[in-house]
Amino acid sequence: MKHLLLTALVTLTCIAAGAKSSNRNLKKDFDTLGDNQDVVERIKNLDTQQKVRIVQNRIVDRNNRVELGLNYSFLNGGDSYVKTQNGGASLEYHINPRWTVGVQYQKSFNTLTSEATSIYDRVQSCQQAGPGCTEKFPAIDYPTQSTMATISYYPIYGKLNLFDAKVAHFDIYVTAGYGRITLLSGSSNLYSGGIGAGFWFSSRLTTRIEARYQRYQDLLLTDKREQGQIQALASLGMLIW
Secondary structure (H helix, E strand, O other): OHHHHHHHHHHHHHHHHHHHHHHHHHHHHHOHHHHHHHHHHHOOOOOOOOOOOOOOOOOOOOEEEEEEEEEEEEEEOOOOOOOOOOOOOEEEEEEEEEEEEEEEEEEEEEEOHHHHHHHHHHHHHHHOOOOOOOOOOOOOOEEEEEEEEEEEEEEEEEEEEEEEOOOEEEEEEEEEEEEEEEEEEOOOEEEEEHHHHEEEEOOOEEEEEEEEEEEEEEOOOOEEEEEEEEEEEEEEEEOOO
C-alpha cells in the first residue's frame, strides 16, 4: 500500500513539473513573438479593410455588359383630349452593378378620349347644319415618337424566396433622361425621371417595371404649353454581350 501511494505521488509531481515547464515555454514564445520577423510581416499584410457584402453571389455579372430591351407603356397626363400608349426599344450599357447608361426609342399610338370624341361629333354636326355654326374643333397636340439618353443608378439589390421553390434576384433603381420628343406640331426637349424595379429570370433575361415622370412643351406652332405626363412602363431585356 505504501509503495502504491509513493508511486502515485511521484507521478503527480512529474506531471506538475511538466505542466509548469510547458507554461514557461509557451509564455516565452509569446514574449518573443515580436522578434519573429516573418510573423510580423504576415500580420502587417493582413487586409483589415476587407468588407463582406450582405448579399453575396449575384446571379448576373453586370460589369461591362450590353443589354437589349423592348418596352411598352401607358401615359397619364398631357393633352386632355388624347390617350397615348408607347411601344419601343432600348440599348443599355452596364458599367458595373451600380451604374448604367443607355438610349431609348419610343413610338406613340394615340386615340381620342370619349370627351374629345363627343366634342368632335357635336362640332361636325353643327358645321354640317349650316354656315352659321360658331363652334370649332378644339386644338390638340400629341406625341408621335421620342428618343432619349438615360442614366440609371442601382442602390438596392436583393433576393426573394418564392415559396421555397425559387430564389428571385431583383434590383431597385432610379433613372433620369434627356432627349427629344416629336409632336404633331413639331419637336420639343424631353426631360424624364423615375424609379423602377428589375427582376432577373436567369443570368441573361430580366423584366422591369418603372414609374416615370416626363415633361415637354407642345403646340410649338401656336401657344407653348408645358405638359407633364406619368408613364407606367414594363420592359423585357436580354444581355447580348
